[in-house]
Amino acid sequence: MTLNPLALPDTDDADAWTRFVDERADTALTRARAIVADLKDGSTRTADEVLNLWNDCDIEAANSSTFVSLLSEAHPDPAVRELAEAKLQATTTFLTQRGQDRDLHKVLSEVDAGALDATATRLLEHVLRDFRRSGVDADDATRARLTEINDRLVVVSQEFSRNVRDDVRSIMITPDQLAGLPEDYIADHPADADGRVRITTDYPDMIPYLTFARDRSARLALSHESTNRAWPANDPLLHELVELRAELASLLGYDSWPDFDAEVKMIKTGDAIGEFIDRVSELAEASARKDFAVLLERARADDPSITELFGADHSYYAELVRREQFDVDAQRVRRYFDFTRVRAGLLEVTGRLFGISYDEVTDAPAWHPDVTTYDVVRDGRRIGRIHLDLHPRDGKYKHAAQFDLVTGVTGRQLPEGTLVCNFPRELMEHTQVVTLFHEFGHLVHHVLGGDQQWSRFSGVATEWDFVEAPSQMLEEWAWDADILRSFAHDADGEPIPTDLVDRMRTANEFGRGYNARTQLFYAALSYRLHLERPADHTAMVRELQARHSLLAYLPDSHFQAAFGHLDGYSSGYYTYMWSLVIAKDLFSAFDADDLFAAEVAGRYRDAVLAPGGSADAADLVAEFLGRDYSFDAFGRWLGGSDAGPDGDHRSS
Structure with missing residues (x-):
């Protein structure tokens, strides 16, 4: 069956986009409500019939929410963004009500799991777990309060994000x-x-x-x-987010929000988050202090009065150290990374790696002229569509992320995803190239994992603390000299020199430890804000920055107000470092001398990416590696050694 992509408005007229948002979101949500009514109509149904109806409801709920989540952050017209936010709120209210519907829960709880295959059984287990975590067994007053909390959380989250985006x-x-x-x-x-x-x-x-x-x-x-972006506007909003999450967890019988949040992740418990942060902090200690001393010494050569370094010093002096001690000049490096060539190179590299190709759709409608659209093709068949929205503009999401546009469902819907980033239109820093590879990893995961019977397991539907691992691993391809030379050319057409890439890789080892400690500061902040809920968030920023990061707190600053991950990731920012542990282990299976080796690349695609969320992440990794994942490769990397298990050098 040939599946068609989503028909977006073929115009930049805001009224047309408003009608599109209204019609698609409302129609899908109306269908979802009707399916719930059908499930509760008392008809006798087989286990498969019940789950297929549930799946239909999941599909419609996703169709009412994914595209508006994107448009609320990327459409150029404020009225369209505002309407998209309202539609997202409506879907959240529906999902909260569905999760607390006792009659619906009774229907699902009476399904005979013995009549289901393994994947359907997994779906049923997840559905029943979701009912429990929604408070279906709570009394009426508690369920009413849970509904209020969930509705309010969406509104506050949107306002928090909007303040960061617009300031x-x-x-x-x-x-x-x-x-x-x-x-x-x-x-x-x-x-x-x-x-x-x-x-x-x-x-x-x-x-x-x-x-x-x-x-x-x-x-x-x-x-x-x-x-100080979004300060002071986001201060009361962040306090409200933290308090609402804590109340929700308490009403559901959990000791803290981190415990509630971690239950459905690989890490499982809130306490384990703190233990993980401490473990990695200890691993990074020696390397961090050694390299940071070099950084401080270089700064004091410019100004002997400097006794501490701030974030604004770090990038500058790290660049000087790389230039003076490793002969890597970022201004020389960037002339090889023309945006248009980088984008083409990214598509060529990932296409070769994963056995796919990208056909540009030059007449595809989109929400802004900057967006480029490609059909993803495998074995002559379109398997998905991607949209690249890669340059900044007013009112647009300020960071870099992948947004689902359509959830892929086998034989029913083509997976579509979008990258929303903020890269320059001409020359890029190599760090931006690495970021582009990283974010594209999410996009290709969404498409390759989008051929699922069950909407719940489609695309990047694994545990949240595994989500970053495939993207972090794809960064490795942006450090290989032969790969870079295929697209990194200067204005005269000369490819980037191999010896320069070698020096870049060596220089990249510098600062690895203290950069990890900075990430751990962010992780500790997201965890402890939700665990302890302090009255003064800025005081906690100062405390945790002093404990984990070697960079000093910038006086009269309020980092937490613009830390957007406190919205989406809540207490779980540790997931970046957790995923990196797994990413380094996954990469250890590849041959550093042949990163396109078909056997291992195909096995990785089919074992890790293609299953989406149809199995636990730990099982996907074990299937690929032939063993459980370990800290070994990460420990070597963090300590300054990129040697794989066979002694080969691994790029980073």
């Missing part, structure tokens, strides 16, 4: 404070009529400035603006 701050500098920046950056930032230059907190402005600008006072000023 673009800036500093005004003099042209001489552009010293150290690349020529093209300087050309793109001319002085205004008053002789001043505006630098914003948007990534294409901020990241190069913090990396190359020689003026420390300006770097600190820009960093201060960035870490």
Whole structure:
């Protein structure tokens, strides 16, 4: 059966998009409600018939929510974004009500699991677990309060995210404070009529400035603006999010929100999160302090009065150390990474790796002219569609993420996903290239895992603390010299030199430990804010930054207000580091001298990505590796050794 992609409005008219959002979201939600009514109509049905109706309801609920989640963050018209947020709230209310419906729960709980195959049995187990975690067994008053909490959580989360997205701050500098920046950056930032230059907190402005600008006072000023985005507006919202989550967990019988949240992840318990953070912090200690001492010494060579380094110092002095001690100049490196060539190279590399191809659909409708669209083809058959929305604009999501557009279902719906990022239109930093590979890993996982009978298991539907592992592993392909030379060419067409890539890889080992400690600071903050719920969030930021990160707290800053992951990941930011443990282990199965080796690449695709969420992540990994995952490869990597189990060098 040939499946067609979602028919988006073929216009930039906001009214047409408003009608599309209204009609698609309302129609899908109406169908979902009707299916619930059918399930409860008293008819005698087989186990398969009950689960297939449930699956139909899941499909409609996803169809009412995934596309509006994307449009609420990416559509250029504020009215469309606002309507999309409202539709997402409506779906959340429906799902809360469905999860607390005792008559519906009775229907599902009476299904004969013995009549189901293994995957359907897994689905039933997940559904019954969800009912329990929704409070279906609670009294009427408790269920009513749980509904209020869930509805309010959506509203507060949207407002929190909106404040981060819309609060673009800036500093005004003099042209001489552009010293150290690349020529093209300087050309793109001319002085205004008053002789001043505006630098914003948007990534294409901020990241190069913090990396190359020689003026420390300006770097600190820009960093201060960035870490104060959405402050003070998000302070009461974050307090409310944390308190509502704690109340929800308590009403359901859990000791804390981290316990509730971790139950459905690989880590299983809240206490295990704290133990994991401490374990990795100890592993990183020696490497972190050794490299950080080098960084501080280099800063003091410029200014002997410097006794501590801030985030605004880190990028700049790490770049100087790489340039002076490893002969890696990021300004020289970036001239090999033209955005258009990088995008083409990414498609070529991932297509070859996973046995797929990408056909650009030049006439595909989209929500903005920047969006490029491709059909994903395998063995001559379209298996999905992807949309790349990769440049910044006003009102758009400010970070980098993959958003589902359509949930893939075997024989019924084509999986479609979107990358929403903020990359420059011309030359990219290599770190941005790595980020693009990372985010594309989510996108290809969504498509390759999108051929599932059960909507619940489609795409990136694994445990949340495994979600990042496939993307983190794909970063490795952005560090291989031969792979980079296939698309990283300068303006004269010369490929990036192999010896430069070798030096980049060596230089990349510098700072690995203290960068890990910074990530652990973020993880500890997300965990302990939800565990302890302090009255003063900024005080906890200062405490945990001093404990875990070697970078100093920037006075009068409020990082937590713009830390968007506190919304989506809540207490689970540890998942980035947890996933990295698994990613390094997964990569140990590949041959560093032949990253396109068909046997291992195909086995990884089919064992880890294609199953989606139809099996536990630990089982997917064991199927691929032939053993349970371990800390061994991660420990070697964190300690500064990239040797795989056979002694071969592994890129990072």
